[in-house]
Amino acid sequence: MLDELxxxxxxxxxxxxxxxxxxxxxxxxxxxxxxxxxxRNDDGAWRGVNLTWYGFFNALAISSAVAVFCTLSTxxxxxIFAALGIAGLAMAICLPAASIVARLVEGKRSTxxxxxxxxxxxxxxxxxIFLASVVTESLGFQPVAVLPxxxxxxxxxxxxxxxxxxxxxxxGCCYGKKISDCPSWIQSLFAKxxxxxxxxxxxxxxxxxxxxQRVFPVQALTAVILCLTGLVGFYLFLKGFLAAAFLLTLTVxxxxxxxxxxxRADYRGRGRISAYQVMxxxxxxxxxxxxxxxxxxxxxxxxxxEGLLALWRPGVILFFGILFAVSFLYTGKSSVTNCVIRxxxxxxxx
Numbered sequence: 001m002l003d004e005l006x007x008x009x010x011x012x013x014x015x016x017x018x019x020x021x022x023x024x025x026x027x028x029x030x031x032x033x034x035x036x037x038x039x040r041n042d043d044g045a046w047r048g049v050n051l052t053w054y055g056f057f058n059a060l061a062i063s064s065a066v067a068v069f070c071t072l073s074t075x076x077x078x079x080i081f082a083a084l085g086i087a088g089l090a091m092a093i094c095l096p097a098a099s100i101v102a103r104l105v106e107g108k109r110s111t112x113x114x115x116x117x118x119x120x121x122x123x124x125x126x127x128x129i130f131l132a133s134v135v136t137e138s139l140g141f142q143p144v145a146v147l148p149x150x151x152x153x154x155x156x157x158x159x160x161x162x163x164x165x166x167x168x169x170x171x172g173c174c175y176g177k178k179i180s181d182c183p184s185w186i187q188s189l190f191a192k193x194x195x196x197x198x199x200x201x202x203x204x205x206x207x208x209x210x211x212x213q214r215v216f217p218v219q220a221l222t223a224v225i226l227c228l229t230g231l232v233g234f235y236l237f238l239k240g241f242l243a244a245a246f247l248l249t250l251t252v253x254x255x256x257x258x259x260x261x262x263x264r265a266d267y268r269g270r271g272r273i274s275a276y277q278v279m280x281x282x283x284x285x286x287x288x289x290x291x292x293x294x295x296x297x298x299x300x301x302x303x304x305x306e307g308l309l310a311l312w313r314p315g316v317i318l319f320f321g322i323l324f325a326v327s328f329l330y331t332g333k334s335s336v337t338n339c340v341i342r343x344x345x346x347x348x349x350x
Contacts, residue, residue: 002304002305003235003238003239003304006304006308007231007234007235007238010231010234011231014162014163014227014231017163017166018166018220018223018224018227021166021169022169022195022217022220025053025166025169025170026169026172026195026196026197026198027198027199028198028199028201028202030053030170031052031053031054031170031171031172031199031201031202032050032051032052032053032201032334032337032339033051033052033053033055033056033332034050034051035048035049035050035051035339035341036048036049036051037341037343041340044342045340045341045342046340046341046342046343047338047339047340047341048338048339048340048341049333049334049338049339050333050334050337050338050339051328051332051333051334052170052171052332052333052334053167053170053171054167054168054170054171054173054331054332054334055167055327055328055329055330055331055332055333056167056328056332057163057164057166057167057170058164058167058327058328058331058332059323059324059325059327059328059331059332060163060166060324061159061160061161061162061163061164061166061167062091062160062164062323062324062327063320063323063324063327064159064160064163065156065157065159065160065163066087066091066156066320066323067311067320068152068155068156068159068160068230068234069083069086069087069152069153069155069156070083070084070087070307070310070311070316071304071307071308071310071311072148072151072152072155072156072234072237072302072307073086073148073149073152073307074306074307074310074311075237075238075302075303075304075306075307075308076145076148076152076237076242076300076301076302076307077145077300077301077306078145078148078149080310080311080313080316082132083310084316084319085132086125086128086129086132086149089125089128090121090125090128090153093120093121093124093125093128094117094118094120094121095117095330118157118161118253118254118283119279119280119282119283121153121157122250122283122286122287123286125150125153126146126150126290126294129146129149129150130146130294133145133146145300146294147242147243147246147291147294147295148237148242148300150246150290150291150294151233151237151242151243151245151246151249152237154233154245154246154249154250154253154287155230155233155234155237155245155246155249156230157249157253158226158227158229158230158233158249158252158253159226159227159230161222161226161253162222162223162224162225162226162227162230163223163227165219165220165222165223165226166219166223167331168219169195169219169220171202171203172197172199172202172203172204172205172211173202173203173204173266174218174219174264174266175195175197175203175204175208175210175215175218175219175264175265175266176195176215176216176217176218176219176263176264176265177215177216177263177264177265178210178213178214178215178216178265179191179194179214179215179216180214182216182263186216186263190216190217193217193220194214194215194216194217195214195215195216195217195219195220196212196213196214196215197210197211197212197215198211198212199211201337203266203336204266207266208265208266210265215265216263218260218263218264221260222256222260225252225256226252226253226256229248229249229252229253230249232248233245233246233248233249236248237302238302238304239302240300240301240302242300243291243295246287246291247287247288247291250283250284250287251284251287251288254280254281254283254284254287255280255284257276257277257280258277258280258281261274261276261277
């Protein structure tokens, strides 16, 4: 019963978050979270640094994904320290890859690519986990189970990218095509649920001048599809269907990336088929091969209560606080906007 109640509670929390976010985040006021004075001008005003809601929701997505991974890993009997170590390695690989791949594909320095990061992670992480298993076993410790951890990574990724799409709604990036440019059946189906972005500093405005126009809500659809997939994968994992959980979340997330690229209007590199679509298709094939290679692993008992209790430690809570702060600063410091701040004394309050 605990498994079902937890999944239901997680579903309701995500549903409430998404309903609020889809109604509010396209608005101009939900792009900049705060401004910090950095350098004083000669006229007394300050040049400032903008901190964005894009960074906040990215930090929330990363922290949530790592929490899901650690919960599932420890529920399957892995050490919380091993889980945190693998999560740290994954971030050390994927965060730089998000920038590097975007620079190679799109030719832009100030852009991050979740698709590029996930592809690089899918290529490398199975072998990182396998090597960790070999090393721990050779040292006389409990070996790391490869397939359960891969399943946990894939489920965590689905949640992370799903929640992370709220960052895209806030910043106005990864946006869909004008609804009038979509096929008629899509226009009919999404006539009442389009996004209309406001604000000249949102990417949709300065890149394609689509602010104020009805566009296909591709970010919202991605968030819903991936988080629902993550919930199903989470439940399959809890019931011991580890390979099914891995293959479901991997296949749906990557095939949706391949399909959703067709509905996006932002620049995705040259060619009718983008490099991200090629990566997504390759990741599915590669992932099924990895599942076949490591699929002979013995099924492990999964206990959700143990996974949740593993997170309730002072050191682990501190880790997540630091993770959120670092992720926020890494992704939330705006490099494409600036601000001018004037600070005055309110004489009536003296």
